[in-house]
Amino acid sequence: MTIDLAVIGGTGVYALGELADAEAFQPDTAYGVPSGPIRVGTYAGKRVAFLARHGEGHSLPPHKINYRANLVALKEMGAQRVLALNTVGGISERFGPRVLACPDQLIDYTWGRISTLCEEPGSEVLHVDFGEPYTTSLRQAIVQAAHQASVAIVDAGCYGATQGPRLETKAEIARMRRDGCDLVGMTGMPEAGLARELGLDYACLAIVANWAAGAGPDADAVITLQDVLDNVAVAMAGVPKVLQRLLVR
Numbered sequence: 416m417t418i419d420l421a422v423i424g425g426t427g428v429y430a431l432g433e434l435a436d437a438e439a440f441q442p443d444t445a446y447g448v449p450s451g452p453i454r455v456g457t458y459a460g461k462r463v464a465f466l467a468r469h470g471e472g473h474s475l476p477p478h479k480i481n482y483r484a485n486l487v488a489l490k491e492m493g494a495q496r497v498l499a500l501n502t503v504g505g506i507s508e509r510f511g512p513r514v515l516a517c518p519d520q521l522i523d524y525t526w527g528r529i530s531t532l533c534e535e536p537g538s539e540v541l542h543v544d545f546g547e548p549y550t551t552s553l554r555q556a557i558v559q560a561a562h563q564a565s566v567a568i569v570d571a572g573c574y575g576a577t578q579g580p581r582l583e584t585k586a587e588i589a590r591m592r593r594d595g596c597d598l599v600g601m602t603g604m605p606e607a608g609l610a611r612e613l614g615l616d617y618a619c620l621a622i623v624a625n626w627a628a629g630a631g632p633d634a635d636a637v638i639t640l641q642d643v644l645d646n647v648a649v650a651m652a653g654v655p656k657v658l659q660r661l662l663v664r
């Protein structure tokens with residue numbers, strides 16, 4: 416089976432409404448089972464796979480996701496290109512709630528997650544190049560597709576991956592800002608690194624759900640799940656248009 420594009424959905428994105436005639440697969444991999452069924456169907460005339468990263472009922476916290484099984488399953492099913500949808504908080508000015516962004520850099524603050532395929536004794540030790548953590552050609556295609564679809568997108572930015580599941584303190588976000596992070600999320604790593612180890616084309620389409628702690632005009636704003644979900648729902652309106660354009664290219 417060939418899959419033109421695999422889409423991994425994040426918080427608030429548990430299905431792709433436009434996926435027609437979808438068939439559900441529940442593959443098993445050498446690393447265990449993915450977060451949920453992989454739904455393969457037709458989207459803009461192409462074969463598209465969709466997987467909800469946290470499970471379709473959002474039952475998996477970021478540190479419990481089997482990132483290896485998710486990516487290996489998609490690869491074994493024939494995917495070469497992976498578009499990761501990641502719900503994030505915005506840190507710097509251009510990344511307010513409801514913005515779509517395609518980051519070009521990341522910093523990994525996660526810990527204790529299995530972050531490599533080289534974990535098991537006897538597995539080949541890989542030191543993959545990760546200077547550009549996202550596949551440039553896929554990033555460019557996403558940004559161009561957004562432009563063609565007249566969907567606003569911020570091209571570039573640095574994604575900081577935190578451990579979660581709690582949100583960050585203001586001091587943590589202030590530090591991340593000093594480090595150069597524009598966005599903060601909990602699932603960007605180890606996913607991007609594993610995709611590179613697997614030789615997959617991988618890029619992130621980030622959906623800004625809220626100002627990160629202490630960022631934005633109201634430094635004392637409390638972040639609620641309802642705000643997050645409401646903003647994701649609004650920003651997601653542009654995503655099918657971007658996917659359409661990306662797929663017909």
Ligand code: HPA
Nearest residue numbers: 502503504599600601627
């Ligand atoms: N921090 C971390 N992850 C997130 C946030 C946040 O503020 N919002 C959505 N995902």
